[in-house]
Amino acid sequence: MDSDSAADGFTAMGSTARLDVLRALVRAGPAGRPVSDIQATLGIPASTLTHHLKALADAGLIIQEKTGRSIISRANYDQLEALAAFILSECCSEEGRNHG
Amino acid sequence: MDSDSAADGFTAMGSTARLDVLRALVRAGPAGRPVSDIQATLGIPASTLTHHLKALADAGLIIQEKTGRSIISRANYDQLEALAAFILSECCSEEGRNHG
DNA sequence: TCCATATTTCGATAGTCCTAGAAATATCGA
DNA sequence: TCGATATTTCTAGGACTATCGAAATATGGA
Numbered sequence A, B: 001m002d003s004d005s006a007a008d009g010f011t012a013m014g015s016t017a018r019l020d021v022l023r024a025l026v027r028a029g030p031a032g033r034p035v036s037d038i039q040a041t042l043g044i045p046a047s048t049l050t051h052h053l054k055a056l057a058d059a060g061l062i063i064q065e066k067t068g069r070s071i072i073s074r075a076n077y078d079q080l081e082a083l084a085a086f087i088l089s090e091c092c093s094e095e096g097r098n099h100g
Numbered sequence C: 001t002c003c004a005t006a007t008t009t010c011g012a013t014a015g016t017c018c019t020a021g022a023a024a025t026a027t028c029g030a
Numbered sequence D: 001t002c003g004a005t006a007t008t009t010c011t012a013g014g015a016c017t018a019t020c021g022a023a024a025t026a027t028g029g030a
Helices: A001-015 A018-032 A035-042 A046-058 A077-088 B002-010 B016-031 B033-042 B047-060 B077-088
Strands: A063-065 A072-077 B064-065 B070-075
Touching: A001 A018, A001 A046, A001 A077, A001 B002, A001 B016, A001 B070, A018 A046, A018 A072, A018 B002, A035 A046, A035 A072, A046 B047, A077 B070, A077 B077, B002 B047, B002 B077, B016 B033, B016 B047, B016 B077, B033 B047, B033 B070, B047 B064, B047 B070
Parallel strands: none
Antiparallel strands: A063 A072, B064 B070
16 A cells, blocks of 8 residues: 555545445445445435545445446445555654654 | 544545655654654645644644644544544444345 | 436536745744 | 744645536336
C-alpha cells in the first residue's frame, strides 16, 4: 500500500454519503447488494448512487459484478483491511531521533 | 465513533499532502514534531502546511501544543485507532438477510 | 418486438478544496 | 526595543466535487 492509493481510498471514504454506502456493503458481507437494494435502503437518487459507487470502485474499496439486469456490489475486504492497517503502520519508527 | 466524524477523519486523510504530514507525525511517535521540522522534511510551503495541520487538528487526527516559539504536533493515536477500527466494524452483521 | 426493470451517462449548478505568496502576529534573546 | 525565528492569517484563482433530473443503454420476459 503506497501513500497515493491510500489517499485515494481515504478520499473515497471521506463523504458521509459514500461512507454510508460503503458501510451498507460491509454489513452485507460477501454476498453484496444490488444497486436498487442500496438505493431503497439509503434513499439516494440512482444517478447520485451510481456516481458514488463508481468512486468507491475506482478506489478499489468495492468490487462490482454484473448478473442479469442487476449489478452486485461487494466490499473489498482485503483492500479495506490494508487501509485500516496503513493508518498506524510505521508508528513511532523514528521515535527518539533528533535528525532525519 | 459516528459516521459523520469518521467521514471527517477520512476526508482529512484523503489528500497525499495531508496523509504525508500525518504519517510523518505517526512515525515520530508521542514526542511529535514542530511545524518547521515537518516543513524541512516534506518541503511544503509554510502557509500550505499550516492549512493542512489545521485540517488534521479539526478532524481530531492530531493534537497541537504551543511551547515557546514552536508548535508541536502529535498524532492522536486513540482517534487513529478508532478510525482504523471503524472501517470494518459491523462487518457482515446483515449477512444472509434478504430484507431490511 | 414491445415493455418493464436496472443502471449509467449527460449536463448543469453550486459549493468546496488545494496551493502558495505576502503580510501579520507571537516569542525569545541581546 | 530591535532583530531573528516560528507560525498563522489573508487573499485569490484554478481545480475538483456533490448533487440530481432527464435521457440513454442494457437485459429479460411475454
